[in-house]
Amino acid sequence: MTAISIKGLRKEYKDVVAVDNLNLEIEEGELFSLLGVNGAGKTTTIKMLATLTKATGGDALVFGNSISTDGDKIKGIVDISMQETAVARKLTVKENIEFYARLSGQNKDETEKSKKYVYEAFGLDEVKNKQAAKLSGGWQRKLSVALALVSHPKVLFLDEPTLGLDVIARRELWKTITALKGKMTIILTTHYMEEAEALSDRIGIMKKGKLLFIGTKDELYKTTGKTNVEDAFVELVTRGDIYA
Amino acid sequence: MRKSLSRILILTKRNIKEILRDPISLAFLIGLPLFMEILFYFIFHTMTAQFEMKYLAPGIVAFSQAFLTLFIGLLIAVDRNSSFLTRLYVSSAKSYEFIFSYALAVLPITFVQSILFFIVGGIADTSLFGIGMVLAILLSLVTALLFIGLGILFGSLSNERSIGGIASIVITGQSLLSGMWFPIDNMGAGILTVMKCLPFRNATLVLQNTVNGVSDTFNDFVLPLIIVLAYTVITFVAAIFVFKSKMKEK
Numbered sequence: 194m195t196a197i198s199i200k201g202l203r204k205e206y207k208d209v210v211a212v213d214n215l216n217l218e219i220e221e222g223e224l225f226s227l228l229g230v231n232g233a234g235k236t237t238t239i240k241m242l243a244t245l246t247k248a249t250g251g252d253a254l255v256f257g258n259s260i261s262t263d264g265d266k267i268k269g270i271v272d273i274s275m276q277e278t279a280v281a282r283k284l285t286v287k288e289n290i291e292f293y294a295r296l297s298g299q300n301k302d303e304t305e306k307s308k309k310y311v312y313e314a315f316g317l318d319e320v321k322n323k324q325a326a327k328l329s330g331g332w333q334r335k336l337s338v339a340l341a342l343v344s345h346p347k348v349l350f351l352d353e354p355t356l357g358l359d360v361i362a363r364r365e366l367w368k369t370i371t372a373l374k375g376k377m378t379i380i381l382t383t384h385y386m387e388e389a390e391a392l393s394d395r396i397g398i399m400k401k402g403k404l405l406f407i408g409t410k411d412e413l414y415k416t417t418g419k420t421n422v423e424d425a426f427v428e429l430v431t432r433g434d435i436y437a
Numbered sequence: 438m439r440k441s442l443s444r445i446l447i448l449t450k451r452n453i454k455e456i457l458r459d460p461i462s463l464a465f466l467i468g469l470p471l472f473m474e475i476l477f478y479f480i481f482h483t484m485t486a487q488f489e490m491k492y493l494a495p496g497i498v499a500f501s502q503a504f505l506t507l508f509i510g511l512l513i514a515v516d517r518n519s520s521f522l523t524r525l526y527v528s529s530a531k532s533y534e535f536i537f538s539y540a541l542a543v544l545p546i547t548f549v550q551s552i553l554f555f556i557v558g559g560i561a562d563t564s565l566f567g568i569g570m571v572l573a574i575l576l577s578l579v580t581a582l583l584f585i586g587l588g589i590l591f592g593s594l595s596n597e598r599s600i601g602g603i604a605s606i607v608i609t610g611q612s613l614l615s616g617m618w619f620p621i622d623n624m625g626a627g628i629l630t631v632m633k634c635l636p637f638r639n640a641t642l643v644l645q646n647t648v649n650g651v652s653d654t655f656n657d658f659v660l661p662l663i664i665v666l667a668y669t670v671i672t673f674v675a676a677i678f679v680f681k682s683k684m685k686e687k
Contacts, residue, residue, distance in 0.1 A: 244527075245523060245526055245527065265529060268526075268527055268528070268529045269529070271527065272527055273524055273527050274524075275523060275524055276520070277519055277520040278519065279519050279520040279521040279523070279524045280519075280521065281451055281455060281521065282455070282515070282519075283454055283455045283458040283459065284451065284455070288451075292447065292450075292451050293528070295443075295447045296444060296447050296448070296528045296530060297528050298440065298529075340524070344528065
């Protein structure tokens with residue numbers, strides 16, 4: 194089943210076109226990585242799909258719901274982890290999860306189940322009574338990503354989830370994300386090419402708001418003649434030809 | 438409607454925890470005004486009427502409310518700039534629910550401030566206890582709305598680094614232009630007009646005159662209250678507009 198169907202999506206800010214005529218289909222349960230240099234339009238695309246920003250043209254369907262007209266329905270089935278660590282700083286880890294679960298409309302029993310699920314998925318049990326502000330950067334980031342799972346979304350947007358993490362913490366988060374594969378549709382943006390290589394079912398490469406390439410890693414290697422995502426990415430973005 | 442109320446309550450609880458778990462906010466919202474109330478009363482109340490408890494206690498309540506602007510503004514600025522608010526929008530929470538939750542979070546805090554400073558005042562001067570004090574405590578919730586609105590407005594406009602400077606304008610304004618720390622009889626006509634036109638002196642007068650009673654109800658109570666309410670309405674309209682547009686921009 195198609196989870197996300199994007200047709201001619203466009204976003205303009207005054208005289209800047211952030212996303213230009215984007216067309217893309219993502220299947221249910223797929224982990225799709227959006228790559229691109231800064232300002233390529235990745236975050237804007239994600240924000241439009243999560244109904245946080247209005248598109249100026251085109252449309253996208255998230256499980257059949259239009260981002261232009263069915264915003265409330267989409268909000269019930271998606272969640273997002275932003276680039277920035279976004280947690281309630283003076284609340285404990287446990288309180289953060291409870292707060293987010295209750296805000297998502299969960300009752301007490303559902304909140305308890307969500308806590309258990311998130312503790313297990315992210316290993317947060319050992320720090321559950323610590324205030325978020327007193328956690329290390331790595332743990333805060335983990336919590337920030339974990340909160341996006343509390344609402345049990347059908348579509349999860351991860352905007353540079355491992356930004357600023359050391360290599361060990363990054364690998365740990367990769368494991369967590371890998372364990373989520375197939376359970377929900379995940380759209381991930383990242384600047385770490387090895388992350389896209391390790392996690393993605395398919396990859397999309399954007400430049401100046403346009404999608405240059407969509408396909409699997411193997412298709413990317415074949416198109417560029419390279420043997421790793423980083424070299425292939427550099428080749429494609431430098432060349433600028435559209436293969437999507 | 439029920440879902441919306443439930444979300445406001447959940448957000449409010451979180452905001453109360455965020456403010457009360459910051460020891461600095463407690464020090465400025467409760468500790469500093471309490472210290473000043475006791476200190477100024479004991480040092481100066483025999484020298485000048487300005488610092489008799491019937492003027493000092495309601496003045497301290499209005500002064501302490503100016504710090505609400507700082508802490509509510511700080512909370513909003515941090516929430517906005519850390520993308521915390523942006524992510525909460527995905528949970529279906531609406532702008533007006535956030536605004537209500539910020540305002541509701543500090544109302545109980547200011548209620549406690551008001552009761553505490555009046556009771557301490559009453560212990561120092563028992564003539565303060567009475568219906569006037571009860572009414573002033575209730576009215577302090579109205580004057581608090583002005584500072585809450587300013588906090589929401591400034592928090593929506595600034596970031597966590599600049600909010601301190603911006604909010605200090607309100608705190609300084611409340612200190613210097615309320616007329617509670619020094620006699621204003623000998624001040625120039627120009628500055629007196631400014632004080633009458635701005636909300637700071639009027640907020641203080643509303644509380645002081647509620648405690649002490651008035652001879653000219655309109656000029657001593659109704660007019661200051663109208664001025665405070667007018668500023669409060671304008672501030673809240675501006676705050677809602679700026680908050681919503683900033684969130685859209687984000």
